[in-house]
Amino acid sequence: PPLIITIDGPGASGKSSVARRIAQALEVPYVSSGLLYRGVAYQVLRYGVNPDDEAAILGLLEAHPVRLVPNTHGNRVLANGEDLTPHLHTAEVDAVVSAVARHPRVRAYVNARLREVPPPFVVEGRDMGTAVFPHAPYKFYLTASPAVRARRRARERADDVAAIEKMLRLRDERDAKQSKPAEDAQVIDTSELTLDQVVGAIMRYLPA
Numbered sequence: 001p002p003l004i005i006t007i008d009g010p011g012a013s014g015k016s017s018v019a020r021r022i023a024q025a026l027e028v029p030y031v032s033s034g035l036l037y038r039g040v041a042y043q044v045l046r047y048g049v050n051p052d053d054e055a056a057i058l059g060l061l062e063a064h065p066v067r068l069v070p071n072t073h074g075n076r077v078l079a080n081g082e083d084l085t086p087h088l089h090t091a092e093v094d095a096v097v098s099a100v101a102r103h104p105r106v107r108a109y110v111n112a113r114l115r116e117v118p119p120p121f122v123v124e125g126r127d128m129g130t131a132v133f134p135h136a137p138y139k140f141y142l143t144a145s146p147a148v149r150a151r152r153r154a155r156e157r158a159d160d161v162a163a164i165e166k167m168l169r170l171r172d173e174r175d176a177k178q179s180k181p182a183e184d185a186q187v188i189d190t191s192e193l194t195l196d197q198v199v200g201a202i203m204r205y206l207p208a
């Protein structure tokens with residue numbers, strides 16, 4: 001089968017840092033599905049579309065298709081040639097993205113974009129090993145306690161740790177339906193591990 005490595009897990013579990021490092025080690029692109037959902041959410045906010053209105057979101061995506069540009073070091077999300085990436089990791093997007101991502105046709109749109117990417121690649125998200133790439137030969141699911149995740153995220157956001165933890169728990173709840181480990185995924189609790197240790201643990205499962 002084509003080399004696809006899926007890394008799933010809740011927000012701030014370390015997925016994107018880990019996925020990037022694995023991709024760099026293997027010299028293959030890294031693909032962030034969450035960034036695509038964030039791109040859709042950003043457009044919803046910008047154009048004043050109701051996040052509960054699935055048809056309106058699909059209409060918006062038809063008028064302004066959102067594209068993912070994956071590479072080894074980071075991903076960009078574009079719409080009409082405009083780079084949305086700098087706007088996607090904000091508290092405003094955090095607050096609305098789960099509502100946008102719960103619509104089946106929005107998920108189908110994002111999944112179609114992801115399946116256009118030619119393997120090999122490392123892809124991270126919530127349901128990469130379960131729904132999107134069920135035949136991937138290497139699957140991982142990262143977990144960490146909400147407190148640990150909030151502390152990690154606090155290094156990237158202006159808000160205080162308590163507010164961040166509250167938002168993470170809310171997103172966990174809203175994302176619960178599509179965020180679980182595949183039966184054949186290796187589950188790694190990263191609470192007590194450094195980034196290097198998580199990368200090392202994953203590399204041991206991969207072909208040399």
Ligand code: C5P
Binds near residue numbers: 097
């Ligand atoms: O991974 P990240 O936290 O950037 O993802 C942002 C949001 O996108 C998640 O909270 C979730 O609502 C949505 N998402 C999803 N399925 C994925 C990846 C992300 O629903 N595979």
